[in-house]
Amino acid sequence: MKFFKALACATAVAAVALSSTVASAAGYPERSITMIVPFSAGGPTDTVSRLVAEAMSKDLGQQIIIENVGGAGGTLGAGRVANAEPDGYTVLLHHIGMATSATLYRKLAYDTLKSFEYVGLVTDVPMTIVARKDMEAKDLKGLIDYAKTHKDTVTVANAGIGAASHLCGMLFMSAIQTALVTVPYKGTGPAMTDLLGGQVDIMCDQTTNTTKQIQGGTIKAYAVTSPKRLDVLKDVPTAVEAGLAGFEVGIWHGIYAPKGTPAAVTERLSKALKVALKDPNVAARFAELGTAPSPEADATPAALKAKLESEIARWKPVIQSAGQYAD
């Protein structure tokens, strides 16, 4: 008797669970959606998220609420989403760190490739190789020569382990095959302050952080890391043009959902993302930051999955040969 009662209960629970999943896929979204941003409010990723979320909300007819769950290089927020209900009401907007933390952290609370469903790519923010404004070198070649001849004294700033500037700095040093003196900071603000004050020599950071300083003449730009020159920094060559073959790197952002989220839901979100990326306001704000919305073909689950997999493979050897881990 007891057994049957338990069975009946279990069946009922399963039925309710099933029906709610089906219902949520059909009428989705019926209530507001939480978008977890694994970094603190006000930073570049947060800004990207808020701009996109605002535009996606219009298409979805429900508000997307940003929740900042910062800490441990973005892995806390990602872990939160990995364990969330897979109903489409909790999603994650994460950047390149999603791929690099798979190597930087040797024990994560989730499996990067198995814990998530994919929605699509949002934007690929280019990086800039910059230096203090009184740096002698005239162009990127000159800068590389200078770095090679003064490798014991030339300093490269970054905003902490796993930060965009840390990744780009590692890639730069591996590209020029010279180890320079790395100076970590707690965040981009203090690193940029010291670069402005000439306390450190070189940094490689997102256009979101550097464009205004370059335009204001407070730091010197040597190259952008995008395939093409940027409209906001027309005079700055690409790294490839300037002679650093294959040096293309961007801080790509993607939207994820917990594993098990129905495909209908991720497709719906992907559609909203495509609409958001065409929003003129989003494009205009992105342009001021020196970036652009991802093309429509990339705002799909398949494109994000492919990007994540290829980026994990790309960064693994770079991080391992630098031998620096975050745990």
Next chain:
Amino acid sequence: MELFHNLALGFSTASSLANLFFCLIGVLLGTLIGVLPGIGATATIAMLLPITFQLEPVSSLIMLAGIYYGAQYGGSTTAILINMPGESSSAVTAIDGYQMARKGRAGAALAIAALGSFFAGTVSTFLVAVFAPPLTKIALEFGAAEYFSLMVVGLVSSIALASGSIVKALAMVVLGLLLGLVGTDIYSGAPRFTLGIREYADGLNFVAVAVGVFGIAEILRNLEGEKNRTVLITKVTGLLPTRDDFRKMFAPVVRGTIIGSALGILPGGGAILAAFASYTVEKRVSKTPQEFGHGAIAGVAGPESANNAGAQTSFIPLLTLGIPANPVMALMVGAMIIQGIVPGPNVATEQPALFWGIIASMWIGNLMLVVLNLPLIGLWVKLLTIPYYVLFPIIMAFCSIGVYSVNSNVYDLYAVAFFGFLGYALVKLRCEPAPLLLGFVLGPLLEENLRRAMILSRGDPSTFVTRPISATLLAIALVVLVVVLLPSIRAKREEVFQDEE
């Protein structure tokens, strides 16, 4: 002349009806969240960010700035009334402010804090307007070696925070330094003392530690003495400061303003030191240093002014370089970007109405705050007459909400509980929490800058004495050390001599 033109532009922008309205909303909200224990400006501004999308850029920034310095005013209210500082700066106010409140002078303490802050706000706003660009140049001269030496000055001065035993104060500073070690080492990425808990990877949350060792510990202490906890309610004499109080607060306010304005300019954490430094100076120049820790007026007036002056001048790096000096400023940068204004070195020339409008609104906002807060003092003091069985659960609830809202991290709540008990144990051992908090705040900065300076100098420690600013600061630290220790050495010698006689 250009300055007057600019200021006129600023005031005409800031005094439009809409902007006055948003300024008022900002300072009101700021005061309110400042008064609610544990809930800080960062969480509030983060929550309000979506609303600012619909506003004009100037209006939204005026409102956010209002929340920021409004919270500084409000924060001292809880520090004084219930010994619950929400920020490192108000931790200093709590030392003497709370003692004044216990003596029935809560009204006077609140009024002194408000008036001192207003004076400091006025002067430092003027400084921001006139000297922002040249001051920025000085701030950029500060590298890792200079910050390290500055933190040494701060730590040495922290001994003065203690009103009792110097040895115990030192022990507290060291304990604070050790607690500050918790978290990921930024140079190697190794987690230190996190007990394997990933949630502590970025260190212990300041608000959690402060609320625990000050507030929760105080509540526990009060609960212990069931019968004599009417201390606060009984005699609330005079809501406003007396003529004598005014005379006593004038010099500390001026000194606090100078100290706060100078330290606030440094983007690498100078503002943190403002209140602590001012307290040290006041205690040192005072003719009655024994009053400190027992309700000295200068101990409230100086740090409160320094704190507010620092809050205003910390806008300088943001406005002239586009670099945020603290998390609240970072949020404002986010708000600007969403509005289509990317802050950078050219904001003042590209967006003069915005730049000068914000500066003018800071002064208007400070005026509003003092007008708002003086009549409210009566109301705040009445809060103390709420029975403890109602007041304490409310305080605990707000603390928990506030601490959780910073990072949405449950482990921060466990930290509150732990530090509450630790704080209680420290009270029993007659150890004071203020030096602990200072060590906790300065420790990570001290270590970070020491190691960075050593990396930059390629391992040569002489960098600290060959760089002129750094050398000067170290010399100051030495002088402070001698001056602080001298009285106790002399006392010891006198004791010794007396023994011999």
